[in-house]
Amino acid sequence: MDSTAHTFKSNALEALGDTRLQDALGRLGHGFPVKRKAAVERMPEFEALRDAARDIKDHVLGHLDFYLERFEARVHERGGHVHWCADAAAARETIVGICRAAGARTVTKAKSMIGEEIAINEHLAAAGIEPVETDLGEYIIQLRREPPSHLIAPAIHLAKGDVAEAFRNEHKQFPGDRPLDEPRNLLDEARSVLRERFLAADVGLTGANMLIAETGSIVLVTNEGNADLTHTLPRVHVVVASIEKVVPTLEDATAVLRVLARSATGQEMSVYNTFVTGPRRPDDPDGPDEFHVVLLDNGRSAMLGSEFHDMLRCIRCGACLNHCPVYRSVGGHAYGWVYSGPMGKVLVPNLIGIENAGDLPNASTLCGRCEEVCPMRIPLPRMLRDWRERQFDRGLGPAPARYALKAWAFLARRPALYRRVTALQAAMLGALGRRRGAFRHMPLAGGWTAARDLPAPQGRTFQQMWSDRGGPRS
Amino acid sequence: MPSKPPRVGLFVTCLVDFLRPAVGFAAVKLLEDAGCEVAVPANQTCCGQPAYNSGDSADARAIARSVIEAFAGFDYVVAPSGSCAGTIKVHYPALFANDPDLAAVIDLAGRTWELTSFLVDVLGVAGVGAEYRGVAAYHDSCSGLRELGIEKQPRALLSSVGGLEVRATNGAQSCCGFGGTFCVKYPEISADIVDRKVSHIMDGGADTLLGGDLGCLLNLAGRLKRRGSAVKVRHVAEVLAGLTGQAPPLGDPE
Numbered sequence: 239m240d241s242t243a244h245t246f247k248s249n250a251l252e253a254l255g256d257t258r259l260q261d262a263l264g265r266l267g268h269g270f271p272v273k274r275k276a277a278v279e280r281m282p283e284f285e286a287l288r289d290a291a292r293d294i295k296d297h298v299l300g301h302l303d304f305y306l307e308r309f310e311a312r313v314h315e316r317g318g319h320v321h322w323c324a325d326a327a328a329a330r331e332t333i334v335g336i337c338r339a340a341g342a343r344t345v346t347k348a349k350s351m352i353g354e355e356i357a358i359n360e361h362l363a364a365a366g367i368e369p370v371e372t373d374l375g376e377y378i379i380q381l382r383r384e385p386p387s388h389l390i391a392p393a394i395h396l397a398k399g400d401v402a403e404a405f406r407n408e409h410k411q412f413p414g415d416r417p418l419d420e421p422r423n424l425l426d427e428a429r430s431v432l433r434e435r436f437l438a439a440d441v442g443l444t445g446a447n448m449l450i451a452e453t454g455s456i457v458l459v460t461n462e463g464n465a466d467l468t469h470t471l472p473r474v475h476v477v478v479a480s481i482e483k484v485v486p487t488l489e490d491a492t493a494v495l496r497v498l499a500r501s502a503t504g505q506e507m508s509v510y511n512t513f514v515t516g517p518r519r520p521d522d523p524d525g526p527d528e529f530h531v532v533l534l535d536n537g538r539s540a541m542l543g544s545e546f547h548d549m550l551r552c553i554r555c556g557a558c559l560n561h562c563p564v565y566r567s568v569g570g571h572a573y574g575w576v577y578s579g580p581m582g583k584v585l586v587p588n589l590i591g592i593e594n595a596g597d598l599p600n601a602s603t604l605c606g607r608c609e610e611v612c613p614m615r616i617p618l619p620r621m622l623r624d625w626r627e628r629q630f631d632r633g634l635g636p637a638p639a640r641y642a643l644k645a646w647a648f649l650a651r652r653p654a655l656y657r658r659v660t661a662l663q664a665a666m667l668g669a670l671g672r673r674r675g676a677f678r679h680m681p682l683a684g685g686w687t688a689a690r691d692l693p694a695p696q697g698r699t700f701q702q703m704w705s706d707r708g709g710p711r712s
Numbered sequence: 713m714p715s716k717p718p719r720v721g722l723f724v725t726c727l728v729d730f731l732r733p734a735v736g737f738a739a740v741k742l743l744e745d746a747g748c749e750v751a752v753p754a755n756q757t758c759c760g761q762p763a764y765n766s767g768d769s770a771d772a773r774a775i776a777r778s779v780i781e782a783f784a785g786f787d788y789v790v791a792p793s794g795s796c797a798g799t800i801k802v803h804y805p806a807l808f809a810n811d812p813d814l815a816a817v818i819d820l821a822g823r824t825w826e827l828t829s830f831l832v833d834v835l836g837v838a839g840v841g842a843e844y845r846g847v848a849a850y851h852d853s854c855s856g857l858r859e860l861g862i863e864k865q866p867r868a869l870l871s872s873v874g875g876l877e878v879r880a881t882n883g884a885q886s887c888c889g890f891g892g893t894f895c896v897k898y899p900e901i902s903a904d905i906v907d908r909k910v911s912h913i914m915d916g917g918a919d920t921l922l923g924g925d926l927g928c929l930l931n932l933a934g935r936l937k938r939r940g941s942a943v944k945v946r947h948v949a950e951v952l953a954g955l956t957g958q959a960p961p962l963g964d965p966e
């Protein structure tokens with residue numbers, strides 16, 4: 239996927255003017271956050287569980303090579319294959335190679351953000367292999383040729399009517415006048431189309447919510463069960479996962495699962511939590527003949543030990559998106575690349591370069607709601623500031639803003655001069671605005687006054703008034 | 713109360729100094745009524761947050777050093793703002809993590825408090841003698857709430873104000889979209905966020921909006937007034953000190 243993160247500002251303006259998108263985002267505000275809150279309140283030990291989950295991942299990140307090698311050894315013991323890929327191109331090549339060797343014509347896919355990150359669908363298609371998304375939301379956006387707009391709800395930006403329209407346009411095998419008004423109609427139709435695709439697929443491609451070093455298992459979490467059909471039915475199962483997904487033991491994995499579902503959707507547990515270990519064994523009733531794990535680095539190892547190290551604890555629950563005022567205003571697509579919301583603002587510059595994603599760390603009020611709800615206690619606002627510092631040090635960002643900041647800092651460092659300048663400005667603005675109480679227009683502050691009045695100053699600064707009163711200074 | 717009154721240096725904050733001196737005088741009155749000896753160092757400007765949040769750490773550190781100097785010798789430094797107090801208490805130590813001045817910074821951070829939390833948590837003030845007729849919504853500003861845990865303190869003090877009812881409002885703890893330089897860099901997104909917030913306030917039926925941070929209140933008042941709302945916006949200190957006569961509500965004419 240080509241990034242439009244560099245045009246965040248205009249993307250955001252477009253999103254603000256899109257009434258259908260705004261309706262969809264309005265529904266999000268009442269959904270996930272309310273359910274998460276209820277789930278957390280039902281669980282008194284939730285905060286302790288967050289600490290435990292954080293500690294597990296911190297420990298893993300301190301010994302990543304050890305756990306990855308152990309994971310690899312276990313996968314081998316079970317008859318599976320592990321492919322180490324340094325970047326997106328290597329991962330794509332590996333996956334296309336496995337599909338080709340299997341003579342694959344179609345590949346069913348369970349939702350995978352890593353799949354999005356490496357743009358695997360485009361590359362499979364270019365190799366003459368048809369990818370078929372099987373998560374309902376992901377299937378819908380595939381039909382619409384759009385990227386996902388949310389980590390766990392990829393079609394959250396759409397309304398029922400948009401889905402019906404996509405189905406009518408793409409499912410030409412059904413009568414054009416069939417009823418598609420109810421969610422039930424849409425679900426039944428998707429199910430009947432996907433059932434055939436599941437049965438016909440040669441390769442099943444999934445992501446992984448976790449990799450378990452102790453057993454060589456991968457963990458798949460869904461609410462639709464589509465990942466299970468994706469990995470059990472075809473002859474070959476390919477897992478694509480980034481390296482930080484590994485956890486030491488089964489018990490660690492369950493600790494993470496308990497915070498994941500509650501943070502994501504407010505469920506105690508997701509509906510399907512599947513642990514997959516290797517290919518089919520002789521007396522297994524089903525399962526693939528081949529089992530491959532593609533381990534992707536793509537910039538992660540460079541984050542280890544940097545100020546963005548903690549970001550590698552992320553479990554992609556989406557809570558930070560659901561609670562972010564900026565995400566609520568502009569939706570996921572405005573961020574311009576695979577990951578959006580607060581976690582995207584930190585992660586994307588790491589993956590595609592800060593020079594290509596300069597707005598992202600700046601487009602935040604630093605309100606701290608994301609860190610407050612993040613199950614892994616990732617200090618997202620701190621890392622947004624770290625990106626800003628790097629940008630400032632490298633002279634990135636619009637020049638007028640830098641000059642304005644420098645001019646202000648010059649004054650702020652000189653209290654006597656500052657007092658004179660502010661007294662003068664307060665007097666001027668006070669005289670102009672006091673009678674009405676606020677300005678409706680203000681030169682240089684047009685962005686503010688386009689939608690807001692600017693309350694007028696009282697006319698004299700506190701420092702002047704304190705001096706007049708002869709108030710103590712020390 | 714100890715035998716010697718605590719010596720408090722008022723950190724006025726740049727917004728109160730420039731836009732709303734009434735809040736500064738209200739803070740002084742509240743502190744004096746609680747038995748403090750209050751002084752206002754002349755050599756203060758701003759806590760440096762705009763520089764800090766813009767990645768300009770060198771300027772932020774230089775400004776922080778002048779704050780340390782201006783407030784040396786006070787038992788406490790009190791600011792009528794959770795945002796500025798949070799910068800000093802929480803962010804200065806991070807900014808100086810690898811700096812020889814870290815000890816002085818930690819000392820300053822330990823002495824610095826937001827006004828309502830200082831009154832309740834440090835001085836143990838249980839109530840004030842003020843009167844205010846009205847029904848108020850309270851806006852929890854993000855840095856006060858999430859960096860300093862300020863939530864109950866202003867409400868506890870307001871509950872002692874005669875004639876005032878504080879009503880819980882939907883979204884009281886969600887960001888107003890001000891965000892310091894954010895509202896300048898991304899005015900349209902900021903406007904969208906504040907509009908949602910203001911809708912909650914207008915639906916809640918309060919006639920007054922109170923809060924502890926002037927930045928948020930300017931933003932909220934600006935949008936309320938543009939939408940033609942009669943809701944009166946004031947800093948919580950003005951009501952607690954009974955000094956609402958000094959200046960009209962934010963954004964309202966004299």
Ligand code: SF4
Pocket residue numbers: 389501551552553554555556557558559581608611612613614615616
């Ligand atoms: S940063 Fe935290 S809240 Fe956001 S997706 Fe990752 S784990 Fe979830």
